[in-house]
Amino acid sequence: MPAIRTVDLEFFGASGVISSFLAPLGAGFALFDPGPASAVPELERRVNEAGFELAELRAVFATHVHLDHAGGAGVLARRTGCTIYAHPVGVPHLLDPHQKLLPSAERLYKEMMIPLWGSTEAAPAGSVHAVADGERVRIDGVEVTGWHTPGHAVHHIAWQVGDAVATGDVAGVRFPGATHVLPPMPPPDIDLELWRASLAVLRRLAPAQLLLTHFGAFDDPPRHLDELEDRLMRWAAIARRVVAGGGDRAALGAELLALDEREMAASGVPAEAVARYRRLCPMEENSAGLFRYCTQHRQQA
Secondary structure (H helix, E strand, O other): OOOOEEEEOOHHHOOOOOEEEEEEOOOOEEEEOOOOHHHHHHHHHHHHHOOOOHHHEEEEEOOOOOHHHHOOHHHHHHHHOOEEEEOOOOHHHHHOOOOOHHHHHHHHHHHHHHHHHOOOOOOOOOOEEEOOOOOEEEEOOEEEEEEEOOOOOOOOEEEEEOOEEEEEOOOOEOOOOOOOOEOOOOOOOOOHHHHHHHHHHHHHHOOOEEEEOOOEEEOOHHHHHHHHHHHHHHHHHHHHHHHHOOOOHHHHHHHHHHHHHHHHHHOOOOHHHHHHHHHHOOHHHHHHHHHHHHHHHHHHO
């Protein structure tokens, strides 16, 4: 199939933060993770630069329903009539984001909700297709396979197209020019056992490229996935120790941040990229999600 293009959505005026991926079809094109509603104007400009009109959009493949990944899906479906493909658990949130998705986000972002994410719209009835694990979707000669990959979110699905996989957040956060991979771990859905199983799924697919929403295409999947899993396990060990010792989220966040600063320095991550890692994968969120997971599992044990 024709090469998949990385589309920089220039989120909130910043480049290299949120990407979408454009795949040409026999007629028109598809998008993997269209980004937030606030980025639709920039997305349209980039689509035009790639030689397409937004009206030619045939399909949106959402890795999960978090606003930075799929907040613009409903807007695009209403404008273009495209079909949205998503995990079955994510479908209700796309059809009715005002029920749970947006109220939860509004509590977190408050007055910055609209400036950051724009006006998220419900997808039209009949426009969203739930994709089973391993299901193949064929559009104009292009085959896309959905693989359920929970761990970051219960409604996460990775999309395999040719020798590339659009991984959303399950394959972590990484920026061009750096090898460092971070696991984004916001509450409430973090599950380490499921995440490791999802990484095993990605390894089994043996892709040549990982397409990360944050940010871009990377050609070293085995090394990348190994580093991500190693960091997941080391962070989890620290979190379990902190929880067992009666520490709190702030203590966990401080320890993880100090460790990550040392490791970024050792791997030569440029200062500009460090700032983007902190913006996209803040340790306050990571520690909150990981602390919640370890606390719950300790209570269950």
